[in-house]
Amino acid sequence: MHKQLKYLFILGYIFFSPGALAHALIINPHTPTAELSRNSIRAIFAMRTPQWSDGTPVHVFVLADNHPLHTSFCKESLGMFPYQLRRIWDRQVFSGTGIAPTTVKSIAEMRERVASTTGAIGYIQPDQVNASVIQISEGF
Amino acid sequence: MRLIPLFLLSLLPAYAAADNSWQDKLQIHGFASQAFVHTSDNDFFGDSDSGSFDFTELGINASYQLLPKIRLSSQVISRRAGELYNGSPWLDYAFVDFNFISTPNHQFGSYLGRIKNPVGLYNETRDVAHTRQGVFASQAIYFDKVRNLVMAADGIHLYSNHFMDNGNLLLQVGAGYPLPDKNVEYTFMGQNWDGKLKGEDLGIFAKVVYEHNGGRWIYSFTTASISLDFDSGAADRIPFPTGPGLTSGELHIDYSVLSAQYNGEKWQFTTEATIEHVDFDGISPLFESLGGDAVGFYGQVDYKFTPQWQAFVRYEEFHLDKHDWNGSKRARESAATSQYLSGFGIQQAAIPAYNNYIKTVVVGGHWDIKPSLRLRTEYHISEGTATLSPRENNASTSEKYWNMFAVSLSYRF
Numbered sequence: 001m002h003k004q005l006k007y008l009f010i011l012g013y014i015f016f017s018p019g020a021l022a023h024a025l026i027i028n029p030h031t032p033t034a035e036l037s038r039n040s041i042r043a044i045f046a047m048r049t050p051q052w053s054d055g056t057p058v059h060v061f062v063l064a065d066n067h068p069l070h071t072s073f074c075k076e077s078l079g080m081f082p083y084q085l086r087r088i089w090d091r092q093v094f095s096g097t098g099i100a101p102t103t104v105k106s107i108a109e110m111r112e113r114v115a116s117t118t119g120a121i122g123y124i125q126p127d128q129v130n131a132s133v134i135q136i137s138e139g140f
Numbered sequence: 141m142r143l144i145p146l147f148l149l150s151l152l153p154a155y156a157a158a159d160n161s162w163q164d165k166l167q168i169h170g171f172a173s174q175a176f177v178h179t180s181d182n183d184f185f186g187d188s189d190s191g192s193f194d195f196t197e198l199g200i201n202a203s204y205q206l207l208p209k210i211r212l213s214s215q216v217i218s219r220r221a222g223e224l225y226n227g228s229p230w231l232d233y234a235f236v237d238f239n240f241i242s243t244p245n246h247q248f249g250s251y252l253g254r255i256k257n258p259v260g261l262y263n264e265t266r267d268v269a270h271t272r273q274g275v276f277a278s279q280a281i282y283f284d285k286v287r288n289l290v291m292a293a294d295g296i297h298l299y300s301n302h303f304m305d306n307g308n309l310l311l312q313v314g315a316g317y318p319l320p321d322k323n324v325e326y327t328f329m330g331q332n333w334d335g336k337l338k339g340e341d342l343g344i345f346a347k348v349v350y351e352h353n354g355g356r357w358i359y360s361f362t363t364a365s366i367s368l369d370f371d372s373g374a375a376d377r378i379p380f381p382t383g384p385g386l387t388s389g390e391l392h393i394d395y396s397v398l399s400a401q402y403n404g405e406k407w408q409f410t411t412e413a414t415i416e417h418v419d420f421d422g423i424s425p426l427f428e429s430l431g432g433d434a435v436g437f438y439g440q441v442d443y444k445f446t447p448q449w450q451a452f453v454r455y456e457e458f459h460l461d462k463h464d465w466n467g468s469k470r471a472r473e474s475a476a477t478s479q480y481l482s483g484f485g486i487q488q489a490a491i492p493a494y495n496n497y498i499k500t501v502v503v504g505g506h507w508d509i510k511p512s513l514r515l516r517t518e519y520h521i522s523e524g525t526a527t528l529s530p531r532e533n534n535a536s537t538s539e540k541y542w543n544m545f546a547v548s549l550s551y552r553f
Binding site: 049057064093094099 | 164167169171187199201203205208209211213214215233234235237239242243245247251256258264265267268270273301303304305308353355356403404405444447448500511552
């Protein structure tokens with residue numbers, strides 16, 4: 001009984017506490033958005049939203065497909081698996097109907113590139129967020 | 141059309157001077173793949189019954205964001221596939237993408253130029269080994285012996301994508317001139333005639349895709365309607381029985397594909413089915429009996445042991461005539477034609493029943509050595525020869541039961 005309660009508590013923590021997410025969604029300070037729905041985040045990371053609502057080009061940064069933070073971001077924020085995103089990008093890139101996101105080598109580079117690129121969006125570990133970027137909330 | 145990529149490249153220096161971030165607006169990608177194919181009997185992409193390396197695919201593409209709402213993109217490929225393709229460069233697509241409306245929930249725009257037809261789940265990128273389901277695309281849906289028929293068209297498409305709470309609705313409609321080649325002639329008319337099939341009539345294309353829950357489930361329906369004009373050559377028009385006695389005429393093809401796919405973390409289930417209606421108008425009474433409704437379908441199960449290691453099993457069938465499942469009616473007609481022709485001293489071997497269908501079990505898998513480098517292998521066990529090209533095989537002497545082993549190494553960037 002005690003053990004079951006413990007699992008219930010852990011599950012509850014994972015599902016209901018925003019602090020439980022392994023990543024933080026970040027944008028460039030000049031990007032005009034404070035909250036994004038899961039649909040919008042999916043469309044942005046699928047490279048299907050070329051512009052923000054004010055016309056600024058969207059610039060998406062990701063880590064490599066096999067990076068643990070990329071995997072947890074895909075599952076938690078998008079409800080998808082890395083191979084699904086890769087397939088959407090490949091289909092767009094090799095049929096000319098879209099482009100691929102920019103792949104960065106590290107979390108440090110991710111923060112730096114998002115901070116310095118207008119219209120940029122990416123994700124880092126929550127404890128890596130600083131004043132150079134804005135963490136946005138994910139409306140589910 | 142062929143000059144567009146060069147034109148594109150010539151624009152770049154001017155924009156480089158005007159805008160320092162031109163690198164951000166340009167993306168270049170490409171792919172290269174080499175396969176080895178070995179068949180027990182019959183030929184698939186080269187002299188495969190003694191082992192063939194005649195399946196090589198190369199491609200390079202560029203996308204350039206000219207203005208916030210206007211993007212240019214083009215791809216050139218080289219494809220060597222046995223007797224079907226000799227590797228000469230081909231303009232795969234070249235179009236302008238006008239993105240009229242862009243909101244977080246809706247995209248509306250238009251493609252203008254040479255556009256890939258996104259038939260089924262895989263058609264538009266079936267030449268890129270990384271994006272296929274195996275060494276080869278399923279021949280029940282993506283016929284390599286007539287690939288050019290539905291691959292791309294020169295025209296205009298409109299797209300409207302809706303991102304909703306439960307899923308995405310992606311719509312695309314268009315019209316364009318088809319790009320038939322000699323393989324289309326071999327497949328539908330049996331051989332290379334003196335005349336030529338031309339894509340001078342606008343074909344239409346429409347597709348609806350629904351992606352539920354971020355693509356966990358994907359459903360799609362595609363339909364295309366194409367008419368080709370056959371301009372008979374002088375040698376074709378020589379009256380029967382001295383010559384074939386063909387006249388000019390038309391070939392109509394209506395092609396629809398229904399697809400469903402489940403994408404799980406470990407398991408992936410895919411099924412697609414097609415119905416292809418073929419109609420001959422004029423040309424020759426002998427061809428008119430070759431019209432009808434062809435059907436094809438497959439089911440595939442993929443399992444990902446790890447993101448790098450994956451295995452699959454697929455079952456597929458294709459039947460040239462849905463009313464003649466085992467091909468016996470067509471075989472009788474072919475035998476009668478053969479006998480009729482022999483009365484005029486013309487020798488034309490009868491085509492066996494098993495040339496009108498194929499049933500195949502495929503088992504295979506891949507290993508991603510690196511994210512950009514994939515090694516694939518698969519084994520096919522087949523009954524029937526309907527998807528083999530008459531350009532590589534003599535239908536009357538082909539083997540009913542045959543197996544195929546294939547391995548490929550593919551790179552992309």
